[in-house]
Amino acid sequence: MPRAPISEPAEARKPKRGKYAKLQDIQYLAAVIRDQELDLQSPSSRPTFWFDGKVYHYSEVARRIRRARKSGRLPIQESSHSLAQPECLQVVPPSVYEAQWTIPTRFADYAADDRHEFSYSAPSEDYSVLIDPMKNVSRACHHQLVSLDNGVKIRVPPPCPDELLVPTKFCASIIRYFQGANENGLFVFNHVGSLVNRTSTGGYANISDFHKCAVVAIDLLERGYANQGFVLVSQALVLVEQILKDQDPKLLDVLCDVSILLLSKGMGSLYDILKDKICGMVKIIAAKHGGEHQPWAQIFAYIDQMPRSQVVDNMQRGWICGFDQLESALQEQPWEGLNISCSVDHSLRMGQNAQRLWDVLVERTAQLSVSEPEKMRQRLAYAKVSYLQCDYSKALETLQTILSQCRKARQHDDLRWLAIEIDALEVSARCYFARSKLTTDRDDASTAEVLLETAVGRSTRTEGIKSPTTIALQHTLWLWLMEQGRVDEAALLRKSMDDVVGGSLSPDE
Incomplete structure (x- = not known):
């Protein structure tokens, strides 16, 4: 009697289901379950697995992996190296309600x-x-x-x-x-x-x-x-x-x-x-x-x-x-692919890889010399990561070095670093404002406001009042004013922004 392949529906519940899956398929599935910690998740949060167009649930795959380990085909401790995904396999995340x-x-x-x-x-x-x-x-x-x-x-x-x-x-x-x-x-x-x-x-x-x-x-x-x-x-x-x-x-x-x-x-x-x-x-x-x-x-x-x-x-x-x-x-500048912003939602795009990628950036930046001005953007990325990880002191230390170099360049009519200087001013302001929420020191909040207003002024002079950079900086300042209950000041700023950008003052008008 001919043997049935893994994808035959009629054989779905027989004990020898999956017998003819390749070892690399089983290894890859075991790595997915390990890396995503699927055994610790609820059944509704687990993905399903498609093998050659047929669906298999987590419990079936996990059972097959246990059999492979018991038979000695699969080591108890898998390799920590990432495995290439076989073309015949797809991991489908759980459905999301509309x-x-x-x-x-x-x-x-x-x-x-x-x-x-x-x-x-x-x-x-x-x-x-x-x-x-x-x-x-x-x-x-x-x-x-x-x-x-x-x-x-x-x-x-x-x-x-x-x-x-x-x-x-x-x-x-x-x-x-x-x-x-x-x-x-x-x-x-x-x-x-x-x-x-x-x-x-x-x-x-x-x-x-x-x-x-x-x-x-x-x-x-x-x-x-x-x-x-x-x-x-x-x-x-x-x-x-x-x-x-x-x-x-x-x-x-x-x-x-x-x-x-x-x-x-x-x-x-x-x-x-x-x-x-x-x-x-x-x-x-x-x-x-x-x-x-x-x-x-x-x-x-x-x-x-x-x-x-x-x-x-x-x-x-x-x-x-x-x-x-x-x-x-x-190889020397992979952080350019990170496009790091100071949004708290920024790491969403990297998923589970965010910490690994940021660790690479921190490690490589720590080896830089201050005498390398061409590495300015890398140090700025390092400061942004430090800010996002709430290490404000480390971020400010790096930012002060950047701003000092930018200031010296301007004094010699070297305007290459203006955009980076504006960015560094904004991140410095964010550090001080975040730190002000952790202490009763009112100086941090005022310092943050001064730095951000300086960034707005620089951006307005170099890029124009209608530039997205100027608008984004003013938007951050408006959010801070609203958060501090300074409603009248926030309304005036909002009105000046709307006069430039367009749109009415109040929400849902």
Whole structure:
């Protein structure tokens, strides 16, 4: 009688189920269970496992691993080295209830008379045949923005076997893209040590501005300031077209950050709008240049296919794939892939790898010499990590060195470090403000305010009052004033910001 393979449903409950799985498959599954500590989690929190298109639950896999150990095929203590995921295996996270992905606030001001005419799902048109496809995508995106309302839900269909292949293909496309980008000399550093795309002089600034606009917009929307938030969302989307044309690898980094932040805040509908806009534009650009099958286009094609309940996990895996490739290409400066901001939600994009990556940064930065000014950005990243780990003294010590070097450079008309100086002023202010909450020393709070106002002034003079950097710094100052109960001062600052940016003063007006 012929033996039945592992994937036969009729044999699912027989004792010899999984007998013909390869040893490396069993080793990989054992490593997943060990690394994610699945044995300590509740059954509802455990993932399921797909083997050649068939589903297996945690209990079945764990039982098979125990048998392998008992038979001597699998060591009791597995190797601590990471194992490559077999192509026939997929680890599927537990489903997420769609109630988690609804907009919590009401956006009545942006409701249009024709709000029900537009679908919230991904556009299905063939953008390549439109006369002005970019304009049509922007118009559709605008209507989606103004049509958002409280309680809007987008149903997530149950995953099918084809969708379960998306994470693997997504990560494979990222690896292929980074390898090609490295071979083509796309990874270039500018005069202050920032990773830039050499195809565009403004690429680094565009991506930084996109990130700042999006993060501030998310915070405003979460607080109920719909008008101001959507104005900044629109500004962020304007930057997308040029960034996509550059195919800058940093976009994958900030897009991962923004996408995970949107979903973790419950703004799933806004995530869908952002995804539709970007994926639609990538499709247009790819069609124009015949690059539909290139890794860059495939990356966004798989993002477009991801069920919303699986986006966070897939984005985190994709981000790690990209960082690993960046680290192999830029062994001396892999922290550029971290895009460290001072958001408390920042580590979401790294998932369980956050501490490991930050430890690498701290270890390598500790070996730097103060006499290496070209390592300024690395030291700034080190200070940000120290701040996020609540080690304010260590952060301030590093920041004082940075600010001293920036001051000396300015005295000699060397303006290379202005952007880093503004960033260092902001992080210093955040350290003092955080420390003021731990003590009764009022000097820390006043010092924090002075430093942040100095950063706002520098940014206004060098980048302009409408720049995303200036807006982000003013937004932080406004939050601090609100937190201290200085409502009148906060209202005046909010009004001056709204006069520049646009939008009404009060939330939900």
